[in-house]
Amino acid sequence: MQVLDGKALAQTIKEELKVKVDAIRQAGGKIPHLAAVLVGENPASQVYVRNKVRSCEAVGFRSTLLRRPQDITQSELLQIVTELNADPDIDGYIVQLPLPAHIDEDAINLAIDPRKDVDGFTPVNIGRMTLGLDAYLPATPNGIMVMLDRYGIETSGKEVVVLGRSNIVGTPMTVLLSRKSNPGNATVTLCHSRTKDLKAHTLHADIIVAAIGIPEMVTADMVKEGAVVIDVGINRVDDASRSKGYRLAGDVDYAGLKDKVSAMTPVPGGVGPMTVVSLLMNTLKASQKR
Ligand code: NAD
Structure with a gap:
């Protein structure tokens, strides 16, 4: 299984951003x-x-x-x-x-x-994104798109199941993945708390994006052999063996899935750092536009 290392990729992109900022400073x-x-x-x-x-x-x-x-x-x-x-x-x-x-x-x-909305949450930016116009894209879904792109994960024609319909992750994720773009061009199903028989959907997915907020809810029996799994969840789970008294868990049972899937993001160190980098990319863009 390929670990989609968001921490390392975010570091690479930060170095690229730093070069751009240095050039701005020098100019x-x-x-x-x-x-x-x-x-x-x-x-x-x-x-x-x-x-x-x-x-x-x-x-x-x-x-x-x-x-x-x-x-x-x-x-x-x-x-x-x-x-x-x-x-x-x-x-x-x-x-x-x-x-x-x-x-x-x-x-x-x-x-x-909206011109300063680097989180990409305002109606103008959500609307522009949906129309495929230039916009500040929501940081987490865009960070995932950048990750899919840089890791060369094919999305065109793939069956993608997004779990969770929040305004900041699940819903914009479905828009970005289904757009006529690269990455994009996927066939996307959005599942949520009222979805009947979640497993029937996830078992068909080439790519799963989990943004639910329930620790380790996605288990190996729900996932197709060789699927790509993007775990957005960040959940604190009580753990007396840790000095802080808790550990961070994703929405996916990482240990249970790792021998079945082809690629997966860890938690922490997967989507989280990509969200931050996406915010920085939006901020640089906002600065250059002004
Ligand atoms: P949310 O907490 O606002 O909503 C949860 C969503 O999950 C809802 O749309 C609900 O319909 C769906 N859901 C609940 N139970 C379900 C079930 N049994 N089956 C299918 N769907 C179900 O969502 P959010 O704000 O997108 O957060 C989701 C998770 O992602 C949380 O753990 C949050 O901490 C994390 N998060 C991480 C990042 C990051 O940068 N990594 C960013 C934002 C959110």
Whole structure:
């Protein structure tokens, strides 16, 4: 089985980005500047945002982290979004999800200027993506597309099953994979919590993308011999033998599948680093457009 090593690939792409940023600096151009808004103390969100900020530094971008307390009001958060939209120095920004329950996530998303929407979550960018127009593509699905491309995994004409229909992963993944592009041109089935007989679908898949949020739910009996498996899930599972008291598990039973599939992403070190790199690629693009 080929391990689809997102960590190593992300490192390669970061080095490529660094070369581009160095060239911009030498030419006296504007250094890309990403801002991240982190609300509350969600431990996973803190790790994700820290990785994003560190990755900016690694490639020579500027970054600004705006931390706000859990009890921030809707109007205070909207005010921050308005200020980021207007700030000429910020090329792109993200508002890390999930937001606290009292905040209307849709209202925040709708307030983000699509030109600075480097997460690719706003209706303008989702619409442009769907029409095949130039857009900031959602970071996780785009990171997966870049991975499929760089690893030379054929998607054209393949049966792909996407598990999970979230706005940020599953749904845009189906759009990108089914578009008339390379990678793309796949026949895509989207499965979700109401799908009957999941296994009947997954057993036919040449490629499975799992974005469900249930640890190790995809087991060997659900997968065709030689399939390619992309595991998006990042789940914390209690584990007293670890110093942190938990381990990270994907949505796929990696140990159970590894002798059956032809290629698979590990967790951690698979899709996660590709998501971060995709965000950096969007930020460089935003900076160059402005
Ligand atoms: P989500 O948590 O918003 O939704 C889960 C989806 O799974 C829903 O669409 C639901 O219909 C589907 N689902 C639930 N039970 C199911 C079942 N039994 N069979 C089939 N489908 C089922 O989804 P999300 O935000 O895309 O997150 C999914 C996972 O991916 C989580 O573990 C999350 O932490 C992880 N994630 C990872 C990255 C990354 O960069 N690696 C990025 C985003 C999300």
